[in-house]
Amino acid sequence: MGKYQAYPDYKDACIDWLGAIPEHWMTSKLRYTFSFGKGLTITKENLKDTGVPCVSYGEVHSKYGFEVDPLRHPLKCVDEEYIQSSPYALLKNGDIVFADTSEDIDGSGNFTQLVSDELVFAGYHTIIARPFDRECCRFYAYLLDSKELRTQIRHAVKGVKVFSITQAILRGVNIWLPPLEERAKIASFLDHETAKIDTLIDKQQQLIKLLKEKRQAVISHAVTKGLNPDAPMKDSGVEWLGEVPEHWAVKPLRFLGTCQNGINIGADFFGSGYPFVSYGDAYRNYSLPTSVSGLVRSTEKDREAYSLLRGDVLFTRTSETIEEIGLSSACLESIPEATFAGFLIRFRPAELTLHPEFSKFSFRNQLIRAFFVKEMNLVTRASLSQELLKKLPVPFPPLEEQVKIAEFLCVQAERFQSLFDNAEKAVLLLKERRTALISAAVTGKIDVRNWQVPVNQETQQQEAG
Known part of the structure; x- marks a missing residue:
């Protein structure tokens, strides 16, 4: 964070796990910035492939994370009749959906934010948080994603094997807020900077995927074609297997x-x-x-x-x-x-x-x-x-050749594992940087009030638009 300036003056926030905040910021509680509701009272059996999209706790925990858009993210659906019977569970653009249970403490407080004007329901095992000030929706999402606020929630949840979060817990969470114009600036800054980090993470994850495909191809070729490219071949008699070495x-x-x-x-x-x-x-x-x-x-x-x-x-x-x-x-x-x-x-x-x-x-x-x-x-x-x-048809060479193939693949496996480890380490470091950047911005450790989108990138965005 060395390239960013700090604010000139700070004060003690008097909030556990937070420390100091900029002098002109205020503290509050979530109950004064959000109203809360519950998702549909349904089960998995009520979900269908067509109808009105629905965000349930599974999507919050494992699929889409920080934000969800039904035009980009496939969602299960419910019957349109719920529009009349359960309007309380309909979401608006900017609403936040919490999973109300988690199988581990780290998942407590997991949420996703709807970033679409499409008709969408909050589903089973969810809590809806609706911000009073709709212009601050994006800032609130980053605030709720900060490690300081997540720590508060994790210390408040109850559970042993399953950890539950309630509306009462969320209402009582302490928060800190800059002036309105700063909230918008912080949100814009984080949208821009986290997008760059997310792009790098995606590239590393694509690399891991390609490496896994390459490893599988190397294995499949070695155990079905052998190591000698000049070996005479024969039809295996198995459609998916194709030719194998003649002596196998x-x-x-x-x-x-x-x-x-x-x-x-x-x-x-x-x-x-x-x-x-x-x-x-x-x-x-x-x-x-x-x-x-x-x-x-x-x-x-x-x-x-x-x-x-x-x-x-x-x-x-x-x-x-x-x-x-x-x-x-x-x-x-x-x-x-x-x-x-x-x-x-x-x-x-x-x-x-x-x-x-x-x-x-x-x-x-x-x-x-x-x-x-x-x-x-x-x-x-x-x-x-x-x-x-x-x-299951099994192609196999003489034992001596099996040993040589196994030795070759062990060496290749070590090489691929080294590449996997490097890529996964890069992903971990990028995620840590993302978390640190969000926390630094929403707690006022860095001052982004004068930040502007770089001119060349702003031009590119306008041209893309």
Whole structure:
């Protein structure tokens, strides 16, 4: 923030977690600047693909964040009859929608602001905050997004597993306000500066997406075409697989080993006992962690039937979407005394068929997705049966070549991980800068009263308009 000037005089705001504010600013409470209401009393079952757009707590928490516009952001809808029956839940441009519950304390106080004149409802589990002064709407959004104000809210919410925020809590929040003309200036400054930061964040996130696609392409090529570009090829007989090296075999999984569903046991048995490999352990990782946090009171017979040995591969067998079905995780080290979740299928290869490190990459290659998408039946949840998994065509080279492919892909994986880490670090630093800039501007740590849009950028904006 070194390039910005401070205000000439400050005073103690007498508000926890805030400190000093400019001398001419005032303090107040949200109840004097907003009226509050509730969203529609509905459930997910009331949401449809057509009708009047609706912002529910899910959009606030995970989708659109700081602002929402139904012309840019796809929203679920409700019947038009709610316009007559529930006009209290209709939003105006500039209204703020809070999620009234959060699964973690950091999400307490999450909100989104409507930036459209379109007809939009606030949905279930939401609180509507309507600013009295509509010209200050944008400033209020930045104020509510500052870490100083968010800290107040987090210390006021109640909850253990679910954290709830109420209208009473919001009404009692202490705020600080510059004069009206300064609020507009601060909002314009932050709109301009955060847009630049958001553009940089978007570029880094696009880079991460491209890197993931490139990594998948490298893996898929290596485990289906090999490392020798001059190797003679043959038709695999599988449409989505295409050609494979002439000396490779292609067999359905059923001829390469055995399959076993995971343990099905009551919830009361979890929390103590022996190691338990969860759905998440397999879903998130190319290879299983050697130390798992889950525990279950399993019997000796259970631990024998649902064991995990080096070379085993776990597949996810149930999900709400096909994209998450059949994701694999290889066991590179045996996990003593462990069992695995019922939502997983264990494939145990016969000896001398598949090398564990080769399996780690082979079963996560993107071409396999084509098999599952084509073959899966999706009703309300997708479910992978053993019989379908056993039909999966598996291309595999001789063991010696499997080792070489695995070694090559391990090196490539490290290279890609380094690039991912750098890009994700850049995103984190940019987000931290965005947060710091918002807090500095709305708490008066920096004086932006004389700030102007740079001339060249102002010209570009006018030309774009």
